[in-house]
Amino acid sequence: MEKMRATVFRGKDQIQIEEVERPHAGVGEAVIRVTLTTICGTDLHIVRGEYPVREGLIIGHEPVGVIVELGPGVHGYKTGDRVLVGAITPCGQCRACLSGDLSQCGGGEDYQALGGWRFGNTINGAQAEYLLVPHAQANLAKIPDELADEQVVLLADIASTGFSGAESGQVRIGDAVVVFAQGPIGLCATAGAKLMGAALIIGVDGDENRLQMARRMGCDVVLDYRECDVVSEVKKLTGGGADVAIEALGTQQTFESALRSLRPGGTLSSLGVYSGKLQIPYDAFAAGIGDDRIITTLCPGGKERMRRLMEIVRRGRVDLTPLLTHTFSLDQIVEGYSLFGERRDGVLKVAIKP
Ligand SMILES: NC(=O)c1ccc[n+]([C@@H]2O[C@H](COP(=O)([O-])OP(=O)(O)OC[C@H]3O[C@@H](n4cnc5c(N)ncnc54)[C@H](O)[C@@H]3O)[C@@H](O)[C@H]2O)c1
Ligand SMILES: [Zn+2]
C-alpha cells in the first residue's frame, strides 16, 4: 500500500501530520500531487471545533498541483498537467448545478446546502501530498504556463469568495462600497469592488497592518472601527450611505453596521460565516420596506470560475501574491496553523509546500 503524508483532524485543537493511504482515481476522478496549498480561516473554525467534520478527515480546501492519475471518463487532460482546483467542486450535472447554483450542488439529483464544498469537509482535503479530485471533468482548471503556483493558489477560495462579494452585490461603475473587515476575504472583496468599477471603496478593520494592505488592494479610505463611529463616517463620506456594503467577518456587529451604512435601496452582500442568532433591528432596515437587498454567497467553484480568475491574474488586473506572507513545509503545518490562528507577525495567508 502506497503511503503519503497528510494533515489529519483528530478532534478539537488536534491536528497532526500522519502517514495515510495514498488515494487512487476511480471513474470520473483524478489524483493530483499537491504542489502548493494554504490554510483558510474556515480551517481554523474546524480545528477549534466550531465547524464539525469527522475525526480522521484530511483537512484543507485550496489545492494547486500536478495530475498524476486520471480515472476513466475524464477527457482532455494528461498526467503532468498543472491544475488549480477550486475549494468548491460542483458535479456540473445535478439540479443545483444546472440551475447555476453550483456551490449548493447535490451531487446526485437535487440541491444540498453547501453541498459543493467537499474538500476537507465531507471528503479528504488538500493539506496533503496527494488529493483525490471528485467530478474531475468539471473541476480541473489547467494553469497557464506563465503563472506560478503562488499567483493562483489564493484563487481557489479567498479571491473567488471575496470577488463574489462584489459580484453578488452587483457593484456598478461609480458605486460607493464599504467593506467590513479587511482579513484575507475582505481584502479580496476590496479588490473585487475595484474590478467591478466602484468609484469609492471604504475599508473597515482594527488592525494597522491590514488597513495598510487594504489601501494596497484598492481602498480609498480606511476606517479603524476602534477609533470612530464607522456608520456615521460612511454616511458622511458617501453623502447619505453606501450603494453596497460587503460583510466579510460574520458577526452581529459588522452585519448590523453594514446594514446601517447603506443608502435607501442599497445592497448588503454578506460573506461572513455566522454562528448563533443573527438579529435585524427594525430601524436598521427601514422596518423591512426600505427596498434593501441582502444577499449571501458561498465561494464559487468549478473549472470555468477558476479559468476566469486565472485570466484576471494573467492579464495583470490583480496581484494577490502580497497576501502570501509566510511559507511552511507540509511537515511544519502545525506551526503554520498556530501563526495563522494567532495572527502573529503580520500574517495574512501562509503558503504550505508539500
Ligand atoms: N462565504 C464564503 O464562502 C467564505 C469562504 C471563506 C471564508 N469565509 C468567512 O469569511 C470570514 C472572514 O474570513 P477571513 O479569513 O478574512 O477572516 P480573518 O479572521 O482573517 O479576518 C477578520 C478581520 O476582521 C477584523 N475585525 C474584527 N472585528 C472587526 C470589526 N468589528 N469591524 C471590522 N473588522 C473587524 C480583524 O481585525 C481581521 O482583520 C470568516 O467568517 C470566514 O469563515 C466565508
Ligand atoms: Zn476556505
Ligand SMILES: [Zn+2]
Ligand atoms: Zn451538482
